Every structure is written in C-alpha cells, then in structure tokens.
Amino acid sequence: MxxxxxxxxxxxxxxxxxxLILPVAMLTLSGxxxxxxxxxxxxxxAVGIDRTEDQQLELTVKIYLxxxxxxxxxxxxxxxxxxxxxxxxxxxxxxxxxxxAASRLQQVLTRKVFWGQAEVFxxxxxxxxxxxxxxxxxxxxxxxxxxxxxxFISETSAKxxxxxxxxIERSVSDAxxxxxxxxxxxxxxxxxxxxMMSGKSxxxxxxxxxxxxxxxxxxFPYISGIxxxxxxxxxxxxxxxxxxxxxxxxxxxxxRKTITLEPGKHQYISVQLIRGHTSLxxxxxxxRWKITVRSxxxxxIIENTTDRDYxxxxxxxxxxxxxxxxxxxxxNQAIDLAQQKWKADIYxxxxxxxxAYPKIWARQKDRWEELFPKVEVKLxxxxxxRRPGMTGKNIFKPGQR
Amino acid sequence: MITVSHILSRLLRSGQRRSAQAEQSIxxxxxxxxxxxxxxxxxxxxxxxxxxxxxxxxxxxxIGGRTRAVLIYIDGLINVEEIDRHxxxxxxxxxLDEHSLSNIRRTIPVxxxxxVKTPVDAxxxxxxxxxxxxxxxxxxxxxxxxxxxxxxxxxxxxxxxVLKGPREGFIExxxxxxxxxxxxxxxxxxxxxxxxxxxxxxxxxxxxxIDGIASPxxxxxxxxxLQPIEIDGILESTYIEELIEDNPFSLFPQMLATERPxxxxxxxxxxxxxxxxxxxxxxxxxxxxxxxLLQSPEDYYERYFIGSAIRWLRYLFFAISLLGPSxxxxxxxxxxxxxxxxxxxxxxxxxEQIPFxxxxxxxxxxxxxxxLREAGARLPKQIGSAVSIVGALVIGQAAISAGIVxxxxxxxxxxxxxxxxxxPRFNIGITVRLLRFPMMFLxxxxxxxxxxxxxxxxxxxxxxxxxxxxxxxxxxxxxxNRDLKDVLIRVPTRMKAEYPHAPADRNxxxxxxxxxxxSGNGDxxx
Numbered sequence: 001m002x003x004x005x006x007x008x009x010x011x012x013x014x015x016x017x018x019x020l021i022l023p024v025a026m027l028t029l030s031g032x033x034x035x036x037x038x039x040x041x042x043x044x045x046a047v048g049i050d051r052t053e054d055q056q057l058e059l060t061v062k063i064y065l066x067x068x069x070x071x072x073x074x075x076x077x078x079x080x081x082x083x084x085x086x087x088x089x090x091x092x093x094x095x096x097x098x099x100x101a102a103s104r105l106q107q108v109l110t111r112k113v114f115w116g117q118a119e120v121f122x123x124x125x126x127x128x129x130x131x132x133x134x135x136x137x138x139x140x141x142x143x144x145x146x147x148x149x150x151x152f153i154s155e156t157s158a159k160x161x162x163x164x165x166x167x168i169e170r171s172v173s174d175a176x177x178x179x180x181x182x183x184x185x186x187x188x189x190x191x192x193x194x195x196m197m198s199g200k201s202x203x204x205x206x207x208x209x210x211x212x213x214x215x216x217x218x219x220f221p222y223i224s225g226i227x228x229x230x231x232x233x234x235x236x237x238x239x240x241x242x243x244x245x246x247x248x249x250x251x252x253x254x255x256r257k258t259i260t261l262e263p264g265k266h267q268y269i270s271v272q273l274i275r276g277h278t279s280l281x282x283x284x285x286x287x288r289w290k291i292t293v294r295s296x297x298x299x300x301i302i303e304n305t306t307d308r309d310y311x312x313x314x315x316x317x318x319x320x321x322x323x324x325x326x327x328x329x330x331x332n333q334a335i336d337l338a339q340q341k342w343k344a345d346i347y348x349x350x351x352x353x354x355x356a357y358p359k360i361w362a363r364q365k366d367r368w369e370e371l372f373p374k375v376e377v378k379l380x381x382x383x384x385x386r387r388p389g390m391t392g393k394n395i396f397k398p399g400q401r
Numbered sequence: 402m403i404t405v406s407h408i409l410s411r412l413l414r415s416g417q418r419r420s421a422q423a424e425q426s427i428x429x430x431x432x433x434x435x436x437x438x439x440x441x442x443x444x445x446x447x448x449x450x451x452x453x454x455x456x457x458x459x460x461x462x463x464i465g466g467r468t469r470a471v472l473i474y475i476d477g478l479i480n481v482e483e484i485d486r487h488x489x490x491x492x493x494x495x496x497l498d499e500h501s502l503s504n505i506r507r508t509i510p511v512x513x514x515x516x517v518k519t520p521v522d523a524x525x526x527x528x529x530x531x532x533x534x535x536x537x538x539x540x541x542x543x544x545x546x547x548x549x550x551x552x553x554x555x556x557x558x559x560x561x562x563v564l565k566g567p568r569e570g571f572i573e574x575x576x577x578x579x580x581x582x583x584x585x586x587x588x589x590x591x592x593x594x595x596x597x598x599x600x601x602x603x604x605x606x607x608x609x610x611i612d613g614i615a616s617p618x619x620x621x622x623x624x625x626x627l628q629p630i631e632i633d634g635i636l637e638s639t640y641i642e643e644l645i646e647d648n649p650f651s652l653f654p655q656m657l658a659t660e661r662p663x664x665x666x667x668x669x670x671x672x673x674x675x676x677x678x679x680x681x682x683x684x685x686x687x688x689x690x691x692x693x694l695l696q697s698p699e700d701y702y703e704r705y706f707i708g709s710a711i712r713w714l715r716y717l718f719f720a721i722s723l724l725g726p727s728x729x730x731x732x733x734x735x736x737x738x739x740x741x742x743x744x745x746x747x748x749x750x751x752x753e754q755i756p757f758x759x760x761x762x763x764x765x766x767x768x769x770x771x772x773l774r775e776a777g778a779r780l781p782k783q784i785g786s787a788v789s790i791v792g793a794l795v796i797g798q799a800a801i802s803a804g805i806v807x808x809x810x811x812x813x814x815x816x817x818x819x820x821x822x823x824x825p826r827f828n829i830g831i832t833v834r835l836l837r838f839p840m841m842f843l844x845x846x847x848x849x850x851x852x853x854x855x856x857x858x859x860x861x862x863x864x865x866x867x868x869x870x871x872x873x874x875x876x877x878x879x880x881x882n883r884d885l886k887d888v889l890i891r892v893p894t895r896m897k898a899e900y901p902h903a904p905a906d907r908n909x910x911x912x913x914x915x916x917x918x919x920s921g922n923g924d925x926x927x
Contacts, residue, residue, distance in 0.1 A: 039753050043749060
C-alpha cells in the first residue's frame, strides 16, 4: 500500500520537475537568440548609392561613431569624415548589385551592420538616370530597413553628400531630415516612393539635393528641387523655384510657403500660406476624362510695399483674385510639363480615376499612357486672406498718411 | 475520572500528538470535571496546572472574618488598584449573614461579573486577565472584568500615512480595534463575531461585517474557512490570511491589509468582511479585487478630479514598475530600430564602455536596489538614512563613473524603484517587484516576445484568481459596467450610489437618490 502511494508521489514529483525544468531549458537554451548589444552595432544613419564608371554599384554608408577609437582606423578603405567634428564616419564598398555590396560592407566593419536607423537614402544622379528599380527591390524587401526613411536624389554623387559634416546638426542625415521637415514641401519616404513607382501611374517625384560650397566655411547640402522619376528612372529635374504648381497638385504644400506678387513696378506684396489643401475630382463624360483641381488656401499678408490698403475689403478681394490667378498659372504650367514634356503622371491621376471609376479603369488601364496627356484639367482655386496683418497700408512709405 | 491532561487537551484542542506529551508530565493529577466544593481541592488543582508560572498570583484572604477565599489572577494583566478597592475591600469588611456567591456578587461594585463553573472556565478567564474568585463551600467561582494591561497609544500608522483624513490607526489590542470600528460605524447592524484560534496562543479573531450589506453567504464562507484552523499560534493576521485565502500559492495578495479604521469601515460599507486578529494592528479585508490594492484612502478624501488623476498615475507607474527594466533590456538588445535615432545614439554612447550585457547590468542594479531597500527597512531610522545615502550616491554614482553600469540603466532602475513604492499597499508593491525579475529574464532571452509572454502568463493567472469568490480583475474582467465607475475614475461621491459587491436581492442604494436627481429642479425652498 505504501509502495503504491510512493510510486504515485514519484510520478507527481517527476511531473513537477519536468514542468519546472522545461520552461527554464526553453528559455536558456535559446540563449539570447538574435540579441545584439547596442554597443556591438554599426549604426547606419544614412545610405548612399552611386553608379561607378565600370558599371558597378557603390554603396556608401554613414556610420555614427560611438567610440572615439574608431577614428584612427578609419583611413583604411576610403576617405573618412572630417575627424575634427567627426562623430560619424563613412565607408564605401563596390559590388555588382546592391545586395552584393551590402554583404561586402560587413567585411570592412568590426561591428554588426544595423540598417534599422538609416533615415536617409541618397541616390546619385547617374544611378537615378540609369534606373532605381533594382535598388528599390533590395530596400523594400528587408524588414529591418525603415520605410519612413527619406529618399533623395543627389545632383552630385551620393558619396560626396554623405561625406559632408554639416556644422549645425549631428550628421548629414539629421541635417537632411530636418531640412525636409521644415521645407515648404514634404519629402518622399521610401514607402511613398515604392508606392508611386509600383502604382498605376509608375511615376514619382523625389527631392534633389545639391551642395553649397561657396561663401561658407563648411560646405553643406540643401534641397535644390524635384526630380521626376518615370518607369523607374529619373527623366528630368526642376529647380525649387518652379515646383509650386507640382506641390499644389500633389497636395504636399506646407504652411510657411511664401508667394510674392508684383502688382506694380518694384511694388511687392507677399503672402504666406497658413493652410493649403488640394483635392482632385475626376469625371468621365463620353470618353472625355476630366480632372477638377479644387484648391483651398488660407493666407496671411506678411509684406506690402504697394500703395494698396488692405484694411479695405475691396483691396483684399482684388488680392485674392490675383493670388488665385497666380496659383492657377503655376498649376497649369505644372500640368503642361507633366502632360506634354514628361508624359509622366506624377500627380497620380491614375489612382484618382481608378478609385472613382473602377470598371472603366479596368477596361482602359492599358491605354493610360496615351490617355494621360489628353486628360482635361479644370481649376477651381479659392484663396482666402485670413490675416491682413496689423497694419492696413504701408504706413512707412513716403507720401502715405 | 478525568485527568488534568484531558482538561488541558480540551483547552488546547490539540490532537493526540500533543495530549500524549501533556499526559506524561501531569498525568498523576486527578480532578473532577466541575469545580469542587472544597476550596483547597480547587486551589490545588489550579496550582498544579499553573506550576512554574511565576506570574500567577493566588491571593488567599478571609471574607468577613469567617469564610476563606482565593483570588487568582495573572500579574500584569489586571488593574490591581481596582481589585483592591472594589473586590477585596468590600469583601473583607463585609457584614453579610451568609457568604453565598449571589450575596458576594451583589456586594461587589463591578460591571462585568461572570460565573465560573469548571476549571476550564477558570483557566480561560485567568488567561484573559479576568481575576477569578473562589470561595469556600462553593462549587463555582466568579470572574471580574478588571483586566488591564500596557498597550500602545493610538497613533498614525506609519506604513499608510495620508495628508488628509483621519490619523488614527489600529493597535495590538483587539478590543480597542473593535471599538475604533464601532466608532466609525455606530449602527447595531455592525456585527462583530468573535472566535478563538491557536492551540497555545488562544488568539481572539473578530469577524466584522455589516448585516444587510455584506452577503450572508460571504460571512458564512469566511466562518467556514476559519472553523477548521488548527495551529499552535497566531501572532499576526498573515497567519490567518494564508490559511483561508483562495490560492495560497499565488504571488498576489487576495486580502487587503490595512492599519486604518477608516479603510476598514469603508470596505465594511461596501459589503466586505473585516478580520481583526488580537495582537496585530493590521486587519484583513475580503473580498477584494486587484484595483482595491491600487487605491489609497486619500483618493476619496481629495476632490474627485485629483483622486482620479492620481489613480491613473498609479496605474501607469504600476505598469512601469513591472515592465520598466524588461522593456529597456528588450529594446537595447533586440529592437534597436524601435526608438528614435538620437535617443538610440545617446544610449549607445552611454553603453560603450560597459563590460556587461544589458540583461546582466539590469539584474545587477535591480538586485542591488532590492538589497538597499531591505537594508534600509530593517535598520533603525538614523542608520537607514545613511544606507540610502551610501546606496544612492556612492553605489549609483560610483558604478557609473567606474564604467560598471550605464547611467540610463541607473535611471531606469531608479524610476522603477520609485514606481514600485507608489503602490499604496506594500504587499502588491513587493509582488510586482518580485515579478520584475522573471520578466527581465524573458526580455533578455526573447525580447518583446518574452515580455508579451510574461504579460500573458501573469494575466492568465490573474484571470483565474478569486478572492472569496470575487474574480480578481472584476469589474473589468468579467465586465460589470455598473462597478467600473470606481475603477477607471474616482466618481464624485454623489454619483456613487450603489454597493459594488452587494448581492442582487438587496437594496443597492447607498444614499438617497433624490440628492442627485432633484438638485437641478430648484423646488426645494428650504
């Protein structure tokens, strides 16, 4: 009798032991699987991709330098950042494809390559003209790469931009990210770019970056304009001054954008945007494809060197009309460029039509290439001056009272 | 014939194990079941029972110059002055014709006089500090309610101090404690049942509840669980708590401990049962939910906005105290992409010179913190502050500058430490502090996956846990909308009109409903 009880007790104890040992073993045998201490990482903050003359890809990464001892050993492979302010170093490797280059990157680094914090992806102009499709596949396939990272096309080589150490920000990636945030138009994220490139219109816009060298102690990058990407490759770029229409149509215009009119000779009136919004309204009537661009903007007057008095409602109405006219001109210009010059649907009209007329779209989508230049665009622009400012007319002007 | 050992075993209610021992030592004594008419027999019996008890006094005297009598008491448990004045003085100068017990009873001006019929009764009375009078030719005795012993004054409980609200706290004497409760709830519906447990300590346990609010089934259940307790001694209410709680192997407390009469009264008014144990200033309340452990009496003494805000702060820091270090370890070793770049760079720089992995670093500091806390709690106050200075300044600062731990880790540990002290009940705070360690291991081995696993295991446990039949996470799980108003926020008193735990067939109203609905009509002209 006692033996029977003992046997049961033993089984019970063994079960308990198994229950205790199993979780402990499961935990410890996995052994910090996948874990990496943060100080064993080479944290990439910016990535640049160029095409070399021998048709290879050159991958340049900007690595945030945690340990000061890394500066000494940085002259081995390629040039390093300025050691004086250097909190970051760059490394470049070449490869036949981006994946090839990326795997070689580990060979020149003592720490584990970590893509998760890369916030800037910079494509060289040569490479962009040749085609972004191969690179984009690599970048969007990796789960570790940030989809919210900003994408730029540099007018010089990407490596040159990455080698800069802008004096104000911690690194060039910080500088570019902040610039894009504060600029008058939104940047393009990796996810947005991949959506535009793979979407129905197969056209995209990407901010371009150039370097200012003259007149300053250290050269620094700035956002110079917009590059037009069609079918995976850059086809054109326009200067920042000419992007107003594109920004309206893409609805990426931001507050702080300033519009200056010249109603009289050397007489200027400047307004700043408080809020701007554009909606695209499609319609198809008897095979005539139409888009109504309805834009609303609230502005404030920030400068007035004319003789007008903006405490008088009539003058305000007049200015509103002039502003609307100005915006319309910009938008029309941008549409002409896209429809006639580039033949690239960078405003994503295709998506708008698809959403409103899915059945017609399904029938006609193969003809989009020839349809797009013929799409009629109607403008409905509405400008409201919300804040005329603290003074009406310019009270400092001689002759005014 | 019954031996003294039988009497003792009846007294002790012990099993055979104990009575066998007792039998050997005093089995030669033979007494009768009731008190004898012979005074010397009774005295001899009691003297034998109380052999080697130096604090027992047998005061022999003569009533009215004729009848011999003995007053038996424990020195230090009675008020000697009152005995002299109200018992001995009237008896010694007495001029009664007949010295019967009823006559003596009439002579003595004391409120509480009870008759003692058996030696067992006598011992019970003497042990509780009631002097027993035995008289010649009487097979009975008298015991007087003149007990008095040294006890602590009523002071503010140091472990549950509040800024606003009553400052009195329970003390070690159960009579004082029941009186404190009765002073809060004066209704005769406040019932205080008394039982004795503990074979040697004979500790009084009071079960307080409000008849008409507390469910009778709950009271019966508490009594049913208390009944079978067989234990040598009860020195603190935790002894009882462990013996009657639903899941004795849970890390989470299933009864609420408080030293504050106002907290006890508040729970009584919500239909809970309060257990008071003699000798312990800390009473136990059941049933409770997890949220009652995160509530402070001050929530109800402050305005309800403040009460609600602080309650949310407490919930937030409760989560931090459980998850703080494990989240930090998980992010630092597995999920570096999840934090903003500048923050990661700062963290990475701080960890550059650290020789240990983040998990070891966290364990080191957390263990150190627990050690400091324990050392500080056990030491006298003057040295305790020295320990905290050494701990905080020397160890924290020196460890950073020596490059053993990183400064963000010290910050995380410090914040977690503060967070765990924010829980108003010490016992839930220590539970969470303990759970932090397995959570850190899970985070160090499996990252966020491990943290989520840990949370699921803890939640599963909490969902199965019950306190006297009340689900531990109610009213959130299972959801009871009616009761939510005292969990997520502290509702204004005028809206708190129903009892949370009351059974369905009872009156739910806690206050006149007119108070709220009529207040806007303006028809009350008074």
